[in-house]
Amino acid sequence: MEHCVRQSPLLLALLSALLLPAVTAQAEPIGNLRSVTASDGRDGVRAWDVRSDNGSTLRIEVLANDIVHVQAGRNGKLTGAGDKAAPIVLPQPVQQVQAQLEEDAREIRVRTPALVLHVQRQPLQLRLERLDGGKPVSLWQEQQPLDLSAEQSVQVLSSQADEAFYGGGQQNGRFQFKGRELEVSYSGGWEEGDRPSPAPMLLSSRGWGMLRNTWSDGSYDLRQPDQATLLHREDRFDAYYFVGNDLQRLLERYTQLTGRPNMVARWALSYGDADCYNDGDNIKKPGSVPEGWSDGPTGTTIDVVNSVAAKYRENDMPGGWILPNDGYGCGYKQLPETVQGLAKYGFKTGLWTENGVDKIAWEVGKAGSRVQKLDVAWTGQGYQFAMDANRQAFDGILNNSDSRPFLWTVMGWAGIQRYAVAWTGDQSSSWDYIRWHVPTLVGSGLSGMAYASGDVDAIFGGSAETFTRDLQWKTFTPVLMGMSGWSSNARKHPWAFDEPYRSINRDYLKLKMRLTPYMYGLVHDAAQSGAPPVRGLMWDNPQDPHAQDETYKYQFLLGRDLLVAPVYRSQAASRGWRRDIHLPAGGWYDYWDGRYLQAGAAGKQLDRPVELATLPVFVRAGAILPMYPEMLFDGEKPLDEVTFDLYPQGESSYTLYEDDGSTRRYQKGESSTQQIRVQAPAQGSGPVQVEIAPVQGAYQGQLAQRRYGLRVLNRTAPTAVQLDGRTLPRLADAAALQAASEGWYFDGKERKGTLHVRTATQDI
Numbered sequence: 003m004e005h006c007v008r009q010s011p012l013l014l015a016l017l018s019a020l021l022l023p024a025v026t027a028q029a030e031p032i033g034n035l036r037s038v039t040a041s042d043g044r045d046g047v048r049a050w051d052v053r054s055d056n057g058s059t060l061r062i063e064v065l066a067n068d069i070v071h072v073q074a075g076r077n078g079k080l081t082g083a084g085d086k087a088a089p090i091v092l093p094q095p096v097q098q099v100q101a102q103l104e105e106d107a108r109e110i111r112v113r114t115p116a117l118v119l120h121v122q123r124q125p126l127q128l129r130l131e132r133l134d135g136g137k138p139v140s141l142w143q144e145q146q147p148l149d150l151s152a153e154q155s156v157q158v159l160s161s162q163a164d165e166a167f168y169g170g171g172q173q174n175g176r177f178q179f180k181g182r183e184l185e186v187s188y189s190g191g192w193e194e195g196d197r198p199s200p201a202p203m204l205l206s207s208r209g210w211g212m213l214r215n216t217w218s219d220g221s222y223d224l225r226q227p228d229q230a231t232l233l234h235r236e237d238r239f240d241a242y243y244f245v246g247n248d249l250q251r252l253l254e255r256y257t258q259l260t261g262r263p264n265m266v267a268r269w270a271l272s273y274g275d276a277d278c279y280n281d282g283d284n285i286k287k288p289g290s291v292p293e294g295w296s297d298g299p300t301g302t303t304i305d306v307v308n309s310v311a312a313k314y315r316e317n318d319m320p321g322g323w324i325l326p327n328d329g330y331g332c333g334y335k336q337l338p339e340t341v342q343g344l345a346k347y348g349f350k351t352g353l354w355t356e357n358g359v360d361k362i363a364w365e366v367g368k369a370g371s372r373v374q375k376l377d378v379a380w381t382g383q384g385y386q387f388a389m390d391a392n393r394q395a396f397d398g399i400l401n402n403s404d405s406r407p408f409l410w411t412v413m414g415w416a417g418i419q420r421y422a423v424a425w426t427g428d429q430s431s432s433w434d435y436i437r438w439h440v441p442t443l444v445g446s447g448l449s450g451m452a453y454a455s456g457d458v459d460a461i462f463g464g465s466a467e468t469f470t471r472d473l474q475w476k477t478f479t480p481v482l483m484g485m486s487g488w489s490s491n492a493r494k495h496p497w498a499f500d501e502p503y504r505s506i507n508r509d510y511l512k513l514k515m516r517l518t519p520y521m522y523g524l525v526h527d528a529a530q531s532g533a534p535p536v537r538g539l540m541w542d543n544p545q546d547p548h549a550q551d552e553t554y555k556y557q558f559l560l561g562r563d564l565l566v567a568p569v570y571r572s573q574a575a576s577r578g579w580r581r582d583i584h585l586p587a588g589g590w591y592d593y594w595d596g597r598y599l600q601a602g603a604a605g606k607q608l609d610r611p612v613e614l615a616t617l618p619v620f621v622r623a624g625a626i627l628p629m630y631p632e633m634l635f636d637g638e639k640p641l642d643e644v645t646f647d648l649y650p651q652g653e654s655s656y657t658l659y660e661d662d663g664s665t666r667r668y669q670k671g672e673s674s675t676q677q678i679r680v681q682a683p684a685q686g687s688g689p690v691q692v693e694i695a696p697v698q699g700a701y702q703g704q705l706a707q708r709r710y711g712l713r714v715l716n717r718t719a720p721t722a723v724q725l726d727g728r729t730l731p732r733l734a735d736a737a738a739l740q741a742a743s744e745g746w747y748f749d750g751k752e753r754k755g756t757l758h759v760r761t762a763t764q765d766i
Contacts, residue, residue: 030076031147032058035123038103038110048101050112053078054126058150064101065094068116068246069255072128074239076150081238083215088389090215090416091242091259117245132209132245141210141245145229148239155239156231163227165208166540166550168249168448170222171201171416172424175438177445177538178552179204179224186220186234188384188413192427194438199414199424201449202234203256207540207550211252213259213416215240217385249448249541250533256450257532261420263452264396265529266481268663269350269636270408271521272322273511274483275314275495276354276375278329279306286331289490303327303334307343310495315347317497317504320511320634323350323373323408329487330356341370348635352408355395362398366405374399375410376422388413392421404665410483419450419532423481426456431464431489436472437570441555443479447534452525454536457494458484464492466503467572467614473507474617475568477514478560480521480535506615512632519628519644519658524561526659535560543586547604554584563625565590567610567618580618581609589623591649596715596753598623625649626656626678629713636663642763645711650682650690661701674699676766690714697766708766712759719748723759730759 033054041051041061052060059078063071073080083090104111112119118138120129129143142159149156167179170186175194184204189196202214204222214220218236244255257263282301284291298305306326314321324344327334332354334340341351352373353365365371374395381388392411399407409422418424424446429435439456446454458476459469469484473496476482484494492498496507514521524535534541537559539549548554557567567583569576585601585608592599594616599606610618621627627647633639644658661673677695682688694710723730723746731745739747739760746759 030056030058030150032056032060032074032126032150033147035110035121035126038105038121040103046096046099048099050103050110052110052121052126060121060126060148062112062119062121064099064112064114065242066097066255066258067099067101067114068251069242069244069259070112070114070117070119071242072119072239073241074148074150074155076237083217083240084386086386086390088386088393088417088421090217090389091213092261092417092420094259117243119243130210130243130245134247139209141206141208142230150237150239152237154233154235155237156233157239157241159230159232161224161226161228161230162208164550165206167204167206167222167224167230168445168540169201169204169211170445171197171203171414171449172199172426172442172446172451172454173197174426174442176552177441177448177555178550179222181227182224184222184224186214186222192412192429194434196427198412198427199418199446199451201414201416201418201451203416203449204232205249205252205256205448207249207544209245209247209252211244211246211256213242213244213256215242217415248544250531253448253450253532253534257419260417260450262530262532263419263450263528264421265406265525265668266408266453267406267636268518268522269322270373270406271480271518271525272515272636273320273496274323274325274352274373274481275310275321276325276328276483276485277306277310277487278332279303279309279326280332280334281329284487287329287487290487291490292493295493302336303340304336304343306340307347311344311347311349313495313497314349315634317508318634319497319504319508320515321349321496322635323352325352325354325373325375328354328375328485332356337365337369337371345370348638358391359395359398362395363402366399367402372399372403372405373408373410375425376412378412378427381411381413384413385415389415389418389421392418396421404667406664406666414451416450419452423453423455424451426454428462428488429456429460430462431460431468431472433468433570433572433575435460436468436475436568437556440475440558440568440570441538441552443536444534444538444555444558447536448538450532452528452532452534453481455479455481455483458482459492459494461485461488461494463489464494466492466499469494469496469499470503470506470614471569471617474510475566477510478564478566478617478619480525502614509615510617515633515636516629516631517627518630518636519660520561522663523628523657523659537561539584539586545603546586548584549586554582557583563622563627564593565620565622567620569612569617573612573614576612578611578613579609580612583608583610583618583620585620589651590620591623591715593619593621594753596755621649623649623651624654624680624682626654626680628656628658628678640705641708642705643709643711645713646678646692646694648680648690648692648712648714650680650714650716652684653679653681655679660704662703665702667702671699672701674701674704687718690716704766706766707763709763710761712757714757714759715753715755716748716757717755719750719755720746720757723757725761 033056049063127144131138145158220234223231411422658676661668
């Protein structure tokens with residue numbers, strides 16, 4: 003067997019052996035259609051005003067070929083949502099829309115190349131179709147005319163028994179709502195079944211989505227198999243409908259309206275740490291720390307540098323940002339000195355904004371803070387109030403630095419993704435806490451909230467085992483944070499636990515740091531299209547028999563290529579097993595031991611034995627996972643080497659996205675991409691060829707040269723590895739490869755066979 007590699011593009015050939023509507027008595031059906039007139043806006047938006055015989059008005063606007071906006075009001079009046087600083091729907095770019103009005107005796111129709119909105123004349127009722135290659139696909143029709151009253155507006159739509167509904171914002175513990183009531187309101191709690199950041203939106207598995215442009219509470223009754231009753235408690239109706247062939251397109255359209263997820267900095271993907279250090283060494287919170295713990299000698303903010311930041315590095319533990327004032331009435335002292343002290347250990351500094359951001363210009367612009375966590379006392383009214391608060395904090399970082407804003411909020415609404423991480427709030431740790439957070443993150447992503455999380459091991463209670471198990475799976479999510487100072491039996495620092503927990507925590511956080519380029523690519527995708535990094539089966543595997551239901555809601559995929567099954571039972575209770583894991587169709591490799599698993603069209607169910615150090619992770623066959631050098635914080639080392647972790651099967655490709663990782667210059671085009679392609683046998687053994695194309699694009703700080711490494715799952719050693727037709731030397735082991743300028747070695751025991759290749763430094 004041979005292996006070949008060539009440059010520009012770098013080409014590596016590896017030849018291996020391988021229920022019913024709730025309508026008040028005062029409700030007014032919208033009536034019969036009386037007239038329709040064109041009412042195009044000055045910005046070029048095609049629009050028509052429809053009048054009914056009872057004086058109601060309905061306005062239809064076509065924002066894009068696949069987005070239509072419908073408003074209705076009593077007594078001939080249309081009113082807006084009442085936006086203040088932060089609107090729900092952002093100003094939309096003017097598009098060339100191909101929309102026309104058609105009329106006959108029975109109805110009028112607004113037609114575009116993507117959809118047809120039918121408006122029946124008597125009674126006035128709506129029906130929506132999606133056009134697929136010009137062929138109409140019926141999506142829904144109103145079962146009765148719109149009902150409008152002073153208290154509420156109600157729309158009743160037809161539905162199909164096999165239709166799945168996603169959305170509704172952050173709904174703790176759930177992501178699919180067919181057969182359920184979906185409340186779109188702040189629940190006032192943070193446990194399973196609560197709603198920290200609701201959103202008045204739905205995505206349907208049948209190819210349509212809806213956004214109600216409102217700040218009012220809603221209730222969506224989706225219990226019946228043949229209809230959906232959508233109610234909001236306000237005297238107006240305002241809805242955007244959008245169509246698409248799949249969930250990817252629908253979420254792209256929703257986030258086009260409400261804003262893409264903010265593209266966070268690379269350092270924001272590392273572990274965050276929070277507590278209060280300006281409280282006289284915990285005198286304001288007696289009994290909140292383990293016996294013998296001291297924040298430091300001064301009892302003020304600056305203690306965090308030596309008592310926490312230094313401990314991370316002494317314990318060889320990754321970590322990237324710290325909130326040193328996280329506590330009621332905490333405040334801070336010596337903030338510039340604290341920022342400088344933390345920076346020496348590689349940490350960014352953030353602040354808990356208990357009382358607002360009146361000092362944010364100084365805190366960000368002069369002192370150098372870079373994170374804002376919004377407290378419930380400031381956002382607790384929710385809805386518009388919470389959104390405006392988040393926008394104020396976001397703008398405070400935006401206007402006083404060249405950094406990308408990084409916010410955590412406990413409350414939001416539709417559009418919160420453009421400002422903040424949707425944080426699930428304060429809870430007590432338990433095995434159930436781990437369990438229900440998995441579908442919470444999946445559902446948040448399907449509501450546009452690409453970044454969602456709960457505290458590692460929660461804020462109260464917990465144990466060494468629950469901390470490690472919660473940390474393990476959250477390292478495979480974009481953002482994570484631990485909060486200390488609220489649990490007397492534990493400090494929620496990954497280094498503060500005894501062995502073996504400390505070493506396991508370290509290993510997973512180091513793996514997260516190495517996988518930064520893979521995660522950062524997903525961050526970029528989210529910023530471009532709204533695609534969630536944390537996904538359920540429905541996203542990339544819609545043909546799976548369980549793609550549309552919650553049978554396997556306690557597992558998730560990170561991007562397309564990694565499937566993660568969190569462990570949410572103790573070792574004692576589970577007897578060392580994670581049961582009922584579902585792999586969708588295709589080939590999969592166990593990330594840890596290299597075992598190959600083939601799933602048929604119906605998927606594959608399996609149980610996996612787990613030790614405390616093991617989190618079940620599976621890699622899709624054909625995957626290409628980029629990895630940076632091992633480091634404790636972003637920027638600790640130059641990015642002068644990229645390793646591609648390969649699982650060859652058939653033809654596959656990956657695009658590596660990079661920029662400076664910190665500033666907003668990427669918005670001006672300062673970024674790069676690099677294509678990696680792999681050709682391998684679809685089955686059996688044979689040559690494997692890897693092509694690493696030249697980098698396209700540039701950004702400040704980009705290195706002109708770097709090395710490339712390959713980590714290839716391979717059952718047997720290759721007969722040769724060639725780089726641009728030149729045979730690379732075979733070396734004895736990892737130490738020899740690290741010391742050599744280039745070469746390869748094979749380890750038959752690592753994951754049942756792993757090939758490691760390293761090139762010399764070369765122009766990118």
